[in-house]
Amino acid sequence: MSSPVWSFTDLVLSQKPRLSKTSLPIDGQSLTVSDVIAVSRDLVHVGLTAKSIDSIKACTTIIPEKIAMGHAIYGVNTGFGGSADTRSDDVERVQQSLISHLTCGIIADDIQQLVPKINGHAGQSNGRDSPGDCFSERQEQRAVMRSSLPLNDPLSSTCMAESWSRASMLIRLNSLAGGASGIRLDIAASLVDLLNKDVVPRIPVRGSISASGDLSALAWIGAVMQGKPSATAYTGPRLGTTRKATRADVALAEADITPISLHAKEGLAIVNGTAVSAGVAALAAYEAVNLATLAQVLTAMSVEALRGSDESFEPFIGRVRPHSGQVDSARNIKAFLNGSRLLNRHDGGDVTLRQDRYSLRTSSQWIGPVLEDFCLAYHQLTVELNSVTDNPVIDPETSRVFHGGNFQVSTRPYPLFPGAPLEI
Numbered sequence: 001m002s003s004p005v006w007s008f009t010d011l012v013l014s015q016k017p018r019l020s021k022t023s024l025p026i027d028g029q030s031l032t033v034s035d036v037i038a039v040s041r042d043l044v045h046v047g048l049t050a051k052s053i054d055s056i057k058a059c060t061t062i063i064p065e066k067i068a069m070g071h072a073i074y075g076v077n078t079g080f081g082g083s084a085d086t087r088s089d090d091v092e093r094v095q096q097s098l099i100s101h102l103t104c105g106i107i108a109d110d111i112q113q114l115v116p117k118i119n120g121h122a123g124q125s126n127g128r129d130s131p132g133d134c135f136s137e138r139q140e141q142r143a144v145m146r147s148s149l150p151l152n153d154p155l156s157s158t159c160m161a162e163s164w165s166r167a168s169m170l171i172r173l174n175s176l177a178g179g180a181s182g183i184r185l186d187i188a189a190s191l192v193d194l195l196n197k198d199v200v201p202r203i204p205v206r207g208s209i210s211a212s213g214d215l216s217a218l219a220w221i222g223a224v225m226q227g228k229p230s231a232t233a234y235t236g237p238r239l240g241t242t243r244k245a246t247r248a249d250v251a252l253a254e255a256d257i258t259p260i261s262l263h264a265k266e267g268l269a270i271v272n273g274t275a276v277s278a279g280v281a282a283l284a285a286y287e288a289v290n291l292a293t294l295a296q297v298l299t300a301m302s303v304e305a306l307r308g309s310d311e312s313f314e315p316f317i318g319r320v321r322p323h324s325g326q327v328d329s330a331r332n333i334k335a336f337l338n339g340s341r342l343l344n345r346h347d348g349g350d351v352t353l354r355q356d357r358y359s360l361r362t363s364s365q366w367i368g369p370v371l372e373d374f375c376l377a378y379h380q381l382t383v384e385l386n387s388v389t390d391n392p393v394i395d396p397e398t399s400r401v402f403h404g405g406n407f408q409v410s411t412r413p414y415p416l417f418p419g420a421p422l423e424i
């Protein structure tokens, strides 16, 4: 992984122009926040590197070998959570059951399907009523239906945005590419296909608290990977039309993606991790950094609009109080003001203000700590994006299986969201 970038301005400049990328190599080690944006919003294609394919393959046989030797491995031939003291020989069924019991949450259907049948006709939301319908009754029922759900559009208000789901798949793929999860290549390849063919699992926005991994949210991705008819995915062209929610088995068939079957450990390897929290955090961090950049531009414009001075951004002030964020933002604001003819010097003998008001004069002191927080958030987030967040994890060199807690979101990698775990 590349070394941390500690200056905010360096960080902004280092974000490679994401639109110029046409494909992103996935190697488990070099995913950046801007890569997450490129794949989740700009639909850039992904592909596993040869090295990560080798790493995944190197680990594939270890779990089956251990089971054959009679070892007990958590979540493979044991129950989950508090049931880790139970054992099962049916290792594939254990994975099936895991996904089945975690796919919980509330997903509303399209409003058109929700409008009840009246006089034998299914409700339509095109404003035209069928002959014989009682117009006011229908209108009233529609109004009740709309107000009884969280927002006007139940479909999007109960499900995560497509970009969240794509970001989650990408980050889980990168975690699996680390080669410490003991899966077959088919599992990672399925995520590559879903991303590249833009089949995007619908994940309920409520239903998981990320306290034991993003279990439920990731299980919906696992259900789509298996083509479960009870799961749905957004499919269809992006431009000009609305994407539709399609049953997972149909969505996979239409996109020519083979449904996966789960072998030992593979269900757990899909769900036991932080990919959803990290994905949402990456999307938010990117926006936050853009806003913080804009805040500095707007501060310079405010100095001009209020006929202020650039004296408070002089390098000497930062030299004697050298917080990196303060120095960085003062340098930026002063640079933005360079050549401005709207500045005041405030040093004449008249009775105008001798120095600017706090809002201008202390702006680098206010903005600076925020920039430092965002740099730290980016650094921690980048480590998280390139981590194997799973349990148990397998060392391919020694074939040892380690039981730990890398699925735990509350390692708090996100100063952006004080008080993690993030509730999703």
Ligand SMILES: N[C@@H](Cc1ccccc1)C(=O)O
Pocket (backbone or CB within 6 Å): 080, 081, 082, 212, 213, 215, 272, 391, 392, 407
């Ligand atoms: N995160 C749990 C796994 C788990 C899965 C499903 C239910 C409960 C717990 C662990 O690794 O210990």
